[in-house]
Amino acid sequence: MTTDRPTAPVPDQEDHVDDPQPDRERPVRRATDSEPDHAFGAPPAVRARGVSKTFGSRRSQVTALSEVDLTVAAGEFVALIGPSGCGKSTLMRLIADLEAPTSGSLEVFGKPAARARADQDYGIAFQQAGLLPWRTVAANIALPLELHRAPRAERKQRVAELVELVGLGDFAKSRPDQLSGGMQQRVAIARSLAERPRLLLMDEPFGALDEMTRERMQAELARISLETGAAVVFVTHSIPEAVFLADRVVVMSARPGRITDEIVTGIGRDVVRDEHLREDPAFFSKVTEVREALHAGPVSASGAHER
């Protein structure tokens, strides 16, 4: 089932091997499809197989996710996009071991999600920054380091690095209520990077920000993810954001939550993510592609799109 390819992910040679006419209907990903490339021998950052999640008692159940298969290679930036109720946040929370799947298997770096959490293999950023109001910016970033008993000198140095990385050098001693929403999110992102995780989980972190701040933060995040080389699972409901940031956009739909399409952005790591990219015609056409995939909705067994 798994074909190891020695090179780093090459976006154009993706899984649509079975699809002869790319303009027409895309088949739903099947378990037998070949895996995306991953680095030589390294386990994928996330491997979900047939994952389902239902909430509620026997009488009133909500199926948040149904038979989801997803693989995120090490170092790959994957965006999850879809309407409300499609289960994208739930999927991310399952990866983070904040919930447990009802069925199916979920592995993070080849281990069960709970062990990956115990080993602190990932960093997480929520939609609300979730900063502790009584701690300074520096102390907030230092929180995971303190909890895992990093030596003080190392903590100080790492915090200083991170504060510079997110451009908040002058605000290290400020408290969250003195910062704007965008700045708070930058602190949250710095915090998620504190222990140099190989996987970043982000649940609509820019959702509460205005458009201009958002675009600026997206450029920052793209730069950071390039520098650290971490895999990223990024939940969003903004199409341009998904295409701008990700190597691969995973389109989901609701009722029940499932993956309906995967679109490779093909932008490539060597292209600088900035305003010029946003004005590139190729960018627009990818955005259109994703939009159409979102509107097309789920594909039935016969291959016809359901509306």
Next chain:
Amino acid sequence: MTTTRTRPAPGRPATASPAATERIGRVVAPVVVGVIGLAGWQFLVSVVEVSPYLLPGPQEIGSELNDNFAAVREAFWITGANAAIGLLFGTVVGIVLAGLAAWARVVDGMLAFVVASLAVVPIVALAPVLNSMYGADSEYGRRAIAAIAAFVPVYVNTVRGLRQTTPQHRDLMHSYSASGWQTFSSLTLPSAAPHVITGIRVASSLAVISALVAEYFGGPRGGLGSFISTSAATSAYALAWAYVVAAIVLGLVAYVVTVLIERLVQWRLPTGGRS
């Protein structure tokens, strides 16, 4: 490689239909605790044979209650009336002063320290002098204590309630060119009402306790507190506990009545008061 896990996520019990378990547990658990307490008490009295002097058993207290029922009931109504009248006066003064405070910030500033002090100071310390001010045969000394005790939460909650109107609501009324009275009756009053009722609920318990405790400090004979202290002084402990039971019932009645009124108001005016 399938690892089907049903390990519970944070905060969720691993039992089936957790909502039902919680509902049952919330009712059963305190009942169990209460039964254990009662059983333990009876055990100490009958089996271990702790002296009834020290700790009367539930049965003795029950029999004393039975024998003296008329006297207990009369005392119940005396203390209850004191608490109720005190609550009434305290509520009226509290609402009036809160209205003044909301209307003029100077009044608010002046009252702030006084009210904050009243909240921490033992108001019952005034009981002896109030009894002499009103005359030793008057129940009004105790009622005054209850009134002062009730005033504080009613004032604090009413002031908070009167401040509840958001700037957006006020702008809306301004855009309608509403008069002061119209704004008050359609905006300020309904937003404040739940808070006032919450204040009265808190005040009712305080009024009962204060009325009772004031009786420890002298005044006319009569009332639950005065009988508790005289029974204890003559070492008739079972009788004293019988009066204590009546006091507990009084406290419960006051609480239940005001909670019901609070629910009623919240149902009619769901603008969200907080306790």
Next chain:
Amino acid sequence: MLRAAVLGVLGLLAVAGAWEGYKALAPEDGVVVGDNRVLPRTTDLAMPHVWDMLQRLGEPVSSLRGAAPLWQVVADAVLVSLKVAAAGWVAGTAIGLLLALLMARLRLAEWGLLPWIVLSQTVPLIAFAPMVRSWGSRIEIGGWEWPAWMSVALIASYLAFFPVAVGALRGLQSTDRVHTELMHSYDAGWWATMRRVRLPAAVPHLLPALRLGAAGAVVGTVVAEVSIVYPDGIGRMLVTFAGQASGDPEKAWAPIFGAIVLGLVAGGFIALLGLLLRTYRRGEAP
């Protein structure tokens, strides 16, 4: 800040003014409605002038030779009561916090105990103050006898512990979900989460609860001193001096001022705590 102080003083003056105003304007027998004297008598015997009360504080406490000034006697009594109340508050707060932690940890404990705790808050439990003394007087371990002040402190702690337990529990349960999930993602244990997130987040709920506990401890102390006939405290003095009011009405007010000071010290202490913990109160509604 200064404005608040000035207005506060004005408020006190207003209270004194209302006192004197009522005394001057109301009939000597008080305001009588039907059979009920609704407002008190205004004679100098029943309602001394404010300045007479204050003046009396400087004079000797009794006509015995070498008697100390009244204010000093009252101050001594206040100090005694303060120590006992403090002991009661510390004990009550400690037990309240431990109970709150237990109920936060074990939902079964919360379900079983919290209803009883809430119920008892509405009920005049202070009713059994006299009995505690009789229990205490019977306790003898080795050669050590249960001192009277401990009975007082016990009752004070009993009144302090209920509001603290309820308020602390509410505070511990008010933690932001984002923060607890964050700690879960860090694989932090129960105690680490408690220490770094739950307890700090509980402070805004804890402080009012501690204030209620302090007020409870003060009331408990005063009442217990009366019931138990504890001679050195302010409670007993309140009753004794009031008994002498027919001959010396101003004297009865001295221990009242003392009790007010006692309450204010307790409140001031909590305000100080609030100041020390102000980092954890950021974002609190004013």
